[in-house]
Amino acid sequence: MNRLRQETSPYLLQHANNPVHWYAWKPEAFEKAKAENKPILVSIGYSTCHWCHVMERESFEDDKVAAFMNEHFVNIKVDREERPDVDQIYMEVCQVINGSGGWPLNCFLLPDRRAYFAGTYYPPRPMHNRPSWIQVLQYMKDAFHDRYEEAEKQAGRLMDSVARSDTIFLKEDLLNVPSEELFSTGGPKAIYENLAQSFDRKHGGFGSAPKFPGTMGLRYLLEYAYLSGDEAPLQHFHFSLSQMIRGGIYDQLGGGFARYATDRKWLVPHFEKMLYDNALLAGLLADAHRHTPNPIYETTLRETLGWVKREMTSPEGGFYAALDADSEGEEGRFYVWSYEEVQELLGDDAEVFCSFYDITPGGNWEGTNILHRPVSNDDFCTARGQDPQALQATLAAGRMKLFNAREQRVRPGLDDKILLGWNAMMTTAYAKAYAAIGEQDYLDTAVANIQFLLDKFRQPDGVSFFHTYKEGMAQYDAFLDDYALLIEALIEVYQINLDTALLRQAGDLCRYLMDHFLDSGHNLFYFTGQSQEDIPLRRRELYDSATPSGNSTMAHNLHKLGLLLGKPVFSKLAVDMLRGVKTSVEQYPNSFGRWANALLYQSYPYYEIALVGQQAAAKAIHLQQSFIPNAVVMASATANEDWPLLAGRDTGGDTNIYVCQEYACKRPVDTVAAALELLNNNG
Template sequence: MNQLQHETSPYLLQHANNPVEWYPWKPIAFERARRENKPILVSIGYSACHWCHVMEHESFEDAETAAFMNAHFINIKVDREERPDVDQIYMEACQIMNGNGGWPLNCFLLPDGRPFFAGTYFPPHPAHNRPAWLQVLNNLYHAYRDRYADVVQQAEQLMENIASGNQVFRKTELLEQTDAVVFSPVLPQNICFGLQQRFDTTYGGFGGAPKFPGTMNLSFLLDYQHYTGEEAARDHVHFSLRKMIGGGIYDQLGGGFSRYTVDQAWLVPHFEKMLYDNALLLSVLAKAYRQEPQPLYAQTIAETLAFVAREMTSSEGGFYAALDADSEGEEGRFYVWSQAEIDQQLGPRSPLFCQVYGVSPAGNWEGHNILWRARELEEVAAEQGMDAATAQTQLADARGQLLKVRDQRIRPGLDDKHLLSWNALLISAYCHAYHALGEESYRQAAHRAVQFVQAKMTTPTGELWHTYKAGKAQYQGFLDDYADWIAALLDMYTVTFELTFIDQAVAFTEFVLANFLDESDNLFYFTSATQKDVPLRRKEMYDNAVPSGNATMALNLQQLAVLVGRSEWAELARAMLKPMTTSIERYPTAFGRWARAALYEAYPTREVVIIGEQAVRMALELQKKHYPNTVFMAHSQGDVAGYPLLAGRPAQAETLIYVCQNFECQLPVSNIADARAYL
């Protein structure tokens, strides 16, 4: 019988009524496979995955297909967001076998968990140069039964290749280079040059279709420009952000970004909305605004956080994972319009709206209209004999009216689980948005989410759970959970200047060092040493949809080394970065978070310490502008033991700002303008 009905994952629950006898990823499934000597099918997806839904409907709901699967395989369903560790191993197997991968991911295993075959979507009948699903099942069943030795050999080869992937970053000519070469401005310069070769100068971003935002690379370019004045880097970031905000990837009515577009011009999104994408884009928008305070960025930040508060925030203060691409069985149906609908709803305001948002009777996607900023409002207003202020009011009213109409439609499915790493990314985004716009509700939302994680996703012994839903937290935290959580705690310190956040960041860092570090190469495993239910421990180095946990830990160690005087952590960050440098230079779009860590080593770090009654207020004021490689500390009394930057600096009659760089301090100043001059 199907074993998924007691799970909390929305993706697993979507399959709880399938005739397939699905198991969750638990020992009982492997025990049965060993007992009955059957191969295992692990089918991996996530709730917002369009083709996962298609394959479920075509194959997993089909009685004949399910009967064959139940008779000859032990079938396991995995939510890749709940178990990214499982997904990583079998996605690598798929990529080794096929040269690519995606979801749904269907991997066939020996009873001990070693993979021997992997693929993605298979149709119910041969099509698109793909065999039918039943053909795949039949061939693999007979291979396992009749050619078992060959199957085992294939599994052994796959496991060797997967395991060797963990070694690739040790084998680099960079180990022959000196620190003076590795940790110099030459490396960021080469990274920037490599990214420039991939600039899409027509539509922004990097490369062609499908088009992903590339937020980690945009963030690096903003930091790099600060030090070098590289106008091409700065201009491309702002050009890219404007193009995305004006495109179909951005929800022009409700705020928030879709995951990617299938075209190069940001017009046609894959309509799922992921928490992590919005968190990462919010952070880079806030950084861009702190560099160039453009009203468009402020509006987009406000609209996107309003979307998060309205649709992605739980009553407990945490954040949900995703909104599906589909509603009523159709991708994008919730978001698209016909011109007739818009004309009916807006009446005389429709011509203005349709011109600005590119609406036509024929539509721009499958006979429907995806809204995008096709023309500037001022230009359309002038053509229609309307002043800009009136046009702005009419357009805002029209957007509000259509949003109300859209809210009456059947909504896309909500994946209402909480994932710790994604929650941490959004906590950081709220902090960054607070620095940019000064909106107190953003700081309060971040603080409430921190309290939620502490109450619901932290064990009594101070460890982290990966996922939480319906009162149940489960699965040991992974490296990304700890790395992003430490980063969020450090960001919370910058909006509150409560030392407890640094103390917690230190404690979690010590836990990561004890439970995730591979001392043979100074890099971190994705899974804890205490986790035993996967066939091997992997290391994730690349930025994927979310930043590399190793790169984030390098940044955390760099900051904490300054904040609490742990020089050995600075040395560890350098040791992590050194073997990565050749890969970062060769494939810069895949290593944006690492590139920021390289920037930290290549250019001077600065410490800004403010002591006195006005310390917190002045620190918040200074942080309205973005200063990379800069650590801020503020305290009303000063001279606090355990914090080298505060020690020996007692409060004076007036609040003083100390700015130091490369272990050299300027004379303290007492006003913001003088401090900015040093920065």
């Protein structure tokens, strides 16, 4: 019997009608493996994974293959987005064995859940130096039953390697160095210089194909430039962002960014759209616009959040996880165009539209066309002698016609599960967008989603949270990333609505993590809580990969909350977390992007800004329209002894603004302009 029909994950439900007797990662499967002394096959993927779909069609829907799997294995399907803790462990095993990984990830375990082999995609017949899937199954069955002692030794070696892997980048040589010596401005400069070695100066971004957005590295360039006064990082920052916005990686009709580009020029996307990429990019666009107001940044931000509202928001107010790359069995089919289609839809306007978006009879990708902008609007108008306003009107009308026609196509699959951490990232993006643009709907959305998360994901104990939610049911204990990103969202929403209940909740969650997730021996957090017992080991995840790690996010959160709540224990832990990773972060900033930013704010300390008086709230919002990344802000109509930044503050008439740094305050001022002048003179 296939147990996946009982699940809510879209990926697991995709496999619910396979003849394989799939289980979810739940006790029933492990008990069966022990009772029947069978190896466990764990197959891990996600709903928008192209090769996962391929392997399903070729093997998991084959009756003979399924019969062999059912007879000899206990088969478990895992959605990597639903159980990232499981994915992390066995992906590490795959990388140890093969030197690389990917999805689908297929792992063979002993009944106690220790892995003795792992690989990725296997074809139905041997090809390209890969054995067939049935050959792999036969070999793994024989290894378990005929060479068990060898398999057990292999499992022991592999799991020991995984257990030690998260300490490779921890260095103990800086543990006792005074913080004033540890965090000089030389560290941030070294990080920038190492990042610069990977710049693609011709096409923007970092490295070669496949080309990922590199949002955390780009954010470092923006914030390092602001704090250090070095203008050079800004050149690559703005160039990279503009190249992505004009490229095929950005949906020129509907808004939103694809997961990555398969080429260096950002032309050909892998067409899946992930919530987390767009959350990180929307937040970056908002801050880019605050730093350097630019109508292109504002338009792209509005279009991206428009896509989120239109296609990725549930009736309850949560955000869905992802859109598939495929529709009608073809990658990108929903998004590409033939020259003839555009000619027919646009008539007389087709010539200028096709020229602007590089739509040609032969196509720019596999005989079809991906809309992108090879040149800027200004350069296009100059080359053709075109009036800019007339061009924009023609292009806008053309985009609307193509968008409406595209809406009639078969849509890509939607992964409609709602994940706590990814939702928190999008809430943070909405909060930043409100601060940058002042759109009331963005504030309303941020506040509504944070309340949705607090209501729907909270466990019955009133303290801990679940990881995933769908159709009224939340399940699986939340992971470190979930809590860290939720705390970050609580802080960011507080900065725009000044509801101190959000800060109290953020502080409570930090204390919960310190009690249940902290490895005090390394001053880092485990990915899983101490009560979770269904995985073979606990790991400390350090890398900032597609999403920021929970540990690096907590280094930021603890630093900010230490100031806002007056909690030295938070501030000290933030510093201690950075001690062990500092050397690795400076050497490998592409792998530790958010850690790099956390180091930045130890070298360039935060300002604490307190606004007290009748106009405090309005002036706080006005102040934050400017880009001040190294500041925390509190505001209140009256002094408030419950909050250190507001205690003992004199309103002094209308409203006083206090600009402080490292427990020393300037004389209060009463206008935002004067406060900004203080900050600029000391930034």
